[in-house]
Amino acid sequence: MRLPWGMSRTDLPTKARPRSRTSVRSRTGSRRTDRSLARRLRLPLVLVVVALVLAYGADRFLAAAVERRVSAMVGCRLDGAELTTSLPGPFVTPRLLTGDLGTVTVQGAVDTAAGPTHLQLSLRDVHARPFSDEPVDVAGAEATVTMPYDQLPGTEAGQQRFENAGDQLAVIRPGVVLGGDLRVLMDLALAGEELVLTPTTVEVAGQQLPVDLVAPILAGRDPELAGQLEPRQVALPGLPSGLVPDNVAAGPDGLTLHASLDTNELASATAGDCPA
Known part of the structure; x- marks a missing residue:
């Protein structure tokens, strides 16, 4: 057969080979x-x-x-x-x-x-x-007790409120200085089962002043308010039996008390009718 110019036999279409039965069965x-x-x-x-x-x-x-x-x-x-x-x-x-x-x-x-x-x-x-x-x-036990700020003394009558101020406690007394709030920053410590509050800084209208500078000025004008800047002790609400507070810190949700728990109290067989 004569092929057109430019074509070879390899360019011609080829018929597909049928699949073998052996391959299909496999x-x-x-x-x-x-x-x-x-x-x-x-x-x-x-x-x-x-x-x-x-x-x-x-x-x-x-x-x-x-x-x-x-x-x-x-x-x-x-x-x-x-x-x-x-x-x-x-x-x-x-x-x-x-x-x-x-x-x-x-x-x-x-x-x-x-x-x-x-x-x-x-x-x-x-x-x-x-x-x-x-x-x-x-063998041993430690406890962390979180006391909400609205449970601290003085908050129930709206006389003051508490909030976290870093590693200090902020006590806010509303409307006591020219109709504005008085904010006092205090260090925290424990004395037995009492909370020791030691004022360090007074904040009024956004200005922070040392307590040692403000207290003498207030003493001649408002002795009652000046007395709020003196260190004082506040009784903590009674903890459950067996818990003894060791230290205290100001947390975001309240005062955080770290306490130890007497394991002898837990293990005591004479502690009421408690299950073993």
């Missing part, structure tokens, strides 16, 4: 093998997932039982406070078997003379098992 067999393998793997995977879900559920059930024991024991010995306990870690069954729980956090609201106050306890080296008659054992 691919069909491969797909069947893949489906069979997937079916064989599906059951073990489902069993593994079910086992993990059951194990996690059992872990949470046992953890909740221990948490209730710790909450009941600590809450009873702290004047019946309603507390919740959190065990560290997502999977605690190995520790539940030995009873060695490590550090445990207990928190909740406790009632004081001024109203509900938030309490957080850090219990060290806790030993407890679920559904056991052996007592809960605690």
Whole structure:
């Protein structure tokens, strides 16, 4: 056959070769093998997932039982406070078997003379098992008590209000200086179960002045107001039995008291009818 000018035989279209039956059978067999393998793997995977879900559920059930024991024991010995306990870690069954729980956090609201106050306890080296008659054992404990500013003395009548001022406490007395507010910054300390307030700076109309400079001026004009610039002690609302405050700081939500807790009080078998 004579080809047009510029064309070769390789440029001519060729007929597609039909697929061999052997190739079709091979691919069909491969797909069947893949489906069979997937079916064989599906059951073990489902069993593994079910086992993990059951194990996690059992872990949470046992953890909740221990948490209730710790909450009941600590809450009873702290004047019946309603507390919740959190065990560290997502999977605690190995520790539940030995009873060695490590550090445990207990928190909740406790009632004081001024109203509900938030309490957080850090219990060290806790030993407890679920559904056991052996007592809960605690090696050491520290507490943090947050007392809202509106529970401090003088706030109930609107005479003054408190707020955080860095590492100091700000006491605001409204309308006492030419109709404006008097803001006094105070250092904080503890003397037993009393709060010691030591004024350091007076702020009026945005201007800050040392107390030593302002107090003599006010003494001749307003002795009562000048007396507010003298150090004073304020009784703290009574803390639950067994809590002894160690230090105090001004926090964003209220006064933060760091207290120690007598572990002998927790472990005492004669502490009322508290559960062990």
